[in-house]
Amino acid sequence: MMMEVDNDTTIPVSDASAVNANIPYIRDKDYYFEDESVILLAGTRLFKIHRTLFAKGSPLFQTMFSLPQDAATQEGQSDERPILFHDSPQDFRALCWALYSSPPEILAQQYPDTVDISKMISIAALSLKYDFRTLMNWALDTLELLAKRPGSFIAKVKLWSRVGRIYTLAKQCSRDLLLRRIEEDWLYRISVGEPHAFRNALIVAESFPEHRAFHGKAYYSHLKALKTFSSKAPETDIRFIHEVTSVKNDHLQGLNDQQKTRIQRGFWSLSLIKIQLLRTPRLVDNPACVTHARGCVPTWREWWEDLHNEAECKEKPLEDPGEIIEAAAKKAIQPLKSIQSPCDAFIRAQVQKMVEDFSGSLADYFMIP
Numbered sequence: 001m002m003m004e005v006d007n008d009t010t011i012p013v014s015d016a017s018a019v020n021a022n023i024p025y026i027r028d029k030d031y032y033f034e035d036e037s038v039i040l041l042a043g044t045r046l047f048k049i050h051r052t053l054f055a056k057g058s059p060l061f062q063t064m065f066s067l068p069q070d071a072a073t074q075e076g077q078s079d080e081r082p083i084l085f086h087d088s089p090q091d092f093r094a095l096c097w098a099l100y101s102s103p104p105e106i107l108a109q110q111y112p113d114t115v116d117i118s119k120m121i122s123i124a125a126l127s128l129k130y131d132f133r134t135l136m137n138w139a140l141d142t143l144e145l146l147a148k149r150p151g152s153f154i155a156k157v158k159l160w161s162r163v164g165r166i167y168t169l170a171k172q173c174s175r176d177l178l179l180r181r182i183e184e185d186w187l188y189r190i191s192v193g194e195p196h197a198f199r200n201a202l203i204v205a206e207s208f209p210e211h212r213a214f215h216g217k218a219y220y221s222h223l224k225a226l227k228t229f230s231s232k233a234p235e236t237d238i239r240f241i242h243e244v245t246s247v248k249n250d251h252l253q254g255l256n257d258q259q260k261t262r263i264q265r266g267f268w269s270l271s272l273i274k275i276q277l278l279r280t281p282r283l284v285d286n287p288a289c290v291t292h293a294r295g296c297v298p299t300w301r302e303w304w305e306d307l308h309n310e311a312e313c314k315e316k317p318l319e320d321p322g323e324i325i326e327a328a329a330k331k332a333i334q335p336l337k338s339i340q341s342p343c344d345a346f347i348r349a350q351v352q353k354m355v356e357d358f359s360g361s362l363a364d365y366f367m368i369p
Contacts, residue, residue, distance in 0.1 A: 024044070025041060025044050025045070025046045025079060025082070026044055026045050026046060027045075027046045027048070027079070028045050028046060028047050028089070028093065028096075030093070030096070030097075031047045031048070031049060031093065031096040031100070032046060032047060032048040033048050033049065033050065034048070035050075037049055037050050037051065038050075038051045038065065038076040038077075038083065039076050039077065039078065039079060039082040039083065040076065040082055040083045040084075040085055040092070041082035041083065041084050041085060042085045042086075042087045042088065042089050042091070042092035043087070043088055043089040043092075044089070045089035045092065045093070046079055046082055047092060047093075047096060049096060049099075051065045053099055053100075054099065057099065057132045057134065057135065058130050058131050058132045059131055060130050060131045061130060064083075087126060087129075090118075090122060091122040091125060091126050092126065093122075094118075094119045094122035094123050094126070095122070095123060095126045095127070095130075095132070095135075097119065097123075098123045098127075098132075098135050098138075098139070099135075109142050110142065110145065112146060112149060112156075115142065115146060117143070117146070117156065117157055117158075117162065118162060120139045120142050120143050121139075121143070121162055121165055121166055121169070123135055123136075123138075123139040124136055124139035124140050124143065124166075124169050124173075125165065125169060127139060128169065128172065128173065136173070140169070140170070140173055140175055140178065143166060143178060144175060144177055144178045147177070147178050147181040147182070148177070148181070152185055153181050153182060153185055154182065154185045154186060154189065160196060160197075160200040163182065163186070163200070164200060164203065164204035166178070166182060167179065167182045167183070167186070167204060167211075167214075168204065168208055168211070170182065171208075171210055171211065172210075183214060183217070186201060186218075187217055187218065187221045188221075190218055190221035190222055190225060191221040191222075191224045191225050192225060193225040193226075198218060198221075198222045198225075199254065201214070201215075201218035202215075202218065202259065205218060209369075212363045212368055212369075213359075213360070213362070213363055215363055215366070215368045216266075216361075216362030216363030216364070216365065216366050216368055217359075217362055219262060219263055219266050219362070219366045219368075220266065220270070220322065220362050220365075220366075222263065223263065223266065223267055223270070223320075224320060224322075227319075228267055229270070229271070229274060229319045229320035229321075230319050261367070262366045262367050262368065263366065265365070265366060265367050266362075266365045266366035266367075269365040269366075270320065270321050270365055273321040273358075274320060274321045274324070277321050277324040277325070278308070278324075280300065280301045280304040280305065281304070281354070283296065283297050283300045283301075283347070283350065284346075284350055286343055286346045288346075289343045289346070292343065295343075296343040296347075300347060303331075303347075304328075307324075307327055307328055307331055308324075311327065321358065322358060325351075325354050325355055325358050326355070328351050328354065329351055329352065329354075329355050332347065332348050332351040332352075
């Protein structure tokens with residue numbers, strides 16, 4: 001018996017040897033062609049597509065379609081015995097759309113008012129999975145172009161699940177610009193306490209080990225949102241940490257035990273670094289400078305003290321280690337007073353290394369494997 005559901009045709013499967021005899025598969029209304037093709041199944045959706053079109057764009061499909069099959073059990077020749085794909089129907093429809101679309105439909109994706117972001121994400125994901133290299137680059141280029149435009153990229157994407165998926169695709173495909181735009185937007189939203197931003201960052205970061213650096217930055221941004229570093233710390237006493245170790249219980253609501261441990265450990269480690277940075281860090285020896293100990297080191301100490309004094313004068317004291325290092329990096333752009341080459345360049349390099357070391361160690365501070 002045949003029945004219509006949302007313009008798609010439901011196929012009752014009675015063959016016990018089929019993929020699942022108890023599930024009615026639905027013929028896709030747009031991508032089930034009646035001419036000589038191959039039948040694929042994604043979810044509960046049947047697609048009958050032209051194998052030459054798919055094989056032309058994907059070495060993986062080309063290999064799959066060239067494999068010999070037993071004529072008696074040949075897959076892809078009937079609705080009862082389709083080739084099974086472990087993808088959502090929505091994703092596979094997007095891939096079909098990309099392969100069958102007209103030029104005006106493709107061109108419309110280049111404009112912010114007509115781009116279908118969800119479709120571009122699906123195309124990028126399945127193109128990466130099935131090695132449609134040209135399609136993958138086009139979809140990611142389209143998303144990257146949108147990310148370059150003014151305004152929040154995350155606001156344009158709208159759903160956190162999509163944001164996480166794009167972020168992971170950008171990481172896997174080494175799309176550094178797209179990755180950076182998403183990360184900056186995401187971390188800012190966490191740092192200002194936007195609801196759901198932190199929780200969704202943890203969901204994505206904990207699912208993919210390659211997001212380890214982002215994982216640490218997310219925890220650090222959450223601590224900034226909680227303003228946990230605003231307590232005035234004695235410069236020579238670490239006992240205050242016991243009083244604020246604080247990341248208070250109400251700040252840990254909704255986190256599991258492992259996440260609570262990580263955020264408390266990270267707070268402890270960063271608080272110790274804050275104490276060190278409230279004092280002048282040691283200036284690394286420079287064998288090329290003959291006046292290093294008697295000239296450059298005292299000037300460096302004065303320069304670091306000025307860093308904090310200038311912030312205090314502006315009534316914007318530097319309250320967490322990341323802010324201190326960021327302020328030092330901005331200050332080091334200008335020539336250092338009374339310090340001549342080679343120590344001027346030497347100190348700039350040390351400040352830059354402090355920035356890199358801090359950012360690169362955040363995951364360690366929060367015990368992220």
